[in-house]
Amino acid sequence: MAMRPKVHRIEAVRAITVIARRRDKVDDKHRDLLPDAESSDPRDVLDYLRKFSGNDIPLWVLQADVCDALTLNNWLWWEDRRRELHFLTAGRARGLSLAQLGSQVGVGKQGVVDRIDRLEALLRYDRPDEKITRAERRAARASQLHRGEELDWLSRHSDLVRSLTVAVIDHAGQYQLADDEREWIDELAVDLRDEALTPATMVLLGLAATELRTATAVMALASTRPDRVHSTLNRIDALRSRFAALGRAEASHRAFALDSPPPLRASGPIYAAT
Template structure:
């Protein structure tokens, strides 16, 4: 279902209702959501063949809206990630309790929307170009991590030292952080685990109650800058350190 098909469904609905002299026709809008609301409110009284055809076209519009809203949600989640918005706070708006749950939702949306893409030569070329670009981003991220591993490891050590303040979710992430520290693992996956741990710790009441000058609070503030610089590696070929 693409935009052209959605527009055709809107036109077909309008044409059918015009042919049967629908007295409410002037209330019919041009946007898919407006059309669906119109059908729900004014479908009674039109001939059965018109109603049956409306149902089919209405479902086409509903499918179109689903893909559109899914795409918008993915855009919003990606934007929230780039802006460093707390994952658990965003997740709560969607009924998701954990930061990892939000990450999983975003990944599922990205995979679903990718599968739904048009399988034509142009789309395939774009996909290959994006894959090459992603590899370049990963290499750039890894080089950045190696250059900044000292401050990353120091932040991780401070987090682990204060694991007694963690709630259940944060504690689970801190176990992973401690393991990566022990193995001196410096990778995008290890960085993400620290990021998730910081995100989880930020919503713990005991942590929020700490004074601003507390080492943990200081490191968590510093981490926002570290994470922003790291994420910038994916938005520019020559991102600044």
């Protein structure tokens, strides 16, 4: 079954407006009962169309009303999904048990968890598949753990990172790099001045090293007699390789787990029959 098209509030407002314009032309008896403000509840507009669409209304108006009514109905469907997700998550945040929530929507404890995950996947990705939301949460947790590992590594190697950063800046001055040759080196200097060592600092260190390595004055050095700058660049390469290796084994393990499909199980519809 095809997914309902998502409808923006602007489209719903437009539908209300065009319905009102059409009814202005053909409905002298009941037009004043039609809500036509941008803030009107689409349900009230739909109720009007259901009640006042008799034989006295031209067929072309009735046909156009149906198309716009379905637009409003689709907007309400998605709004109901957003509203339900809001109150399910609010219930959990306010300490209600899964059993209490489940009794209100006709599902068990696991059904509530599945329902929340499916609604989140539906509203974010247009796919009511709880596995999408759960995979996203696992990835977010893994990313947070990895970032913590990176920050811990930077803390333990901060002196070395700073000394290599200072060396890059000193070499840039020694070889008189022009302003357009040291954009990333200057950015790295700002990080050093602000003492803001983050994983992004290691990216900047790599970009700054590339600027230094490809600077005209450094490229002109005799290759048979390595200079101190070459030693600095080699040490930066080695340090960045060690940093890049953080969590690599863990990432490989996660990739294998994600590639292995979970056991199949029955998955019911999002909404229980009432």
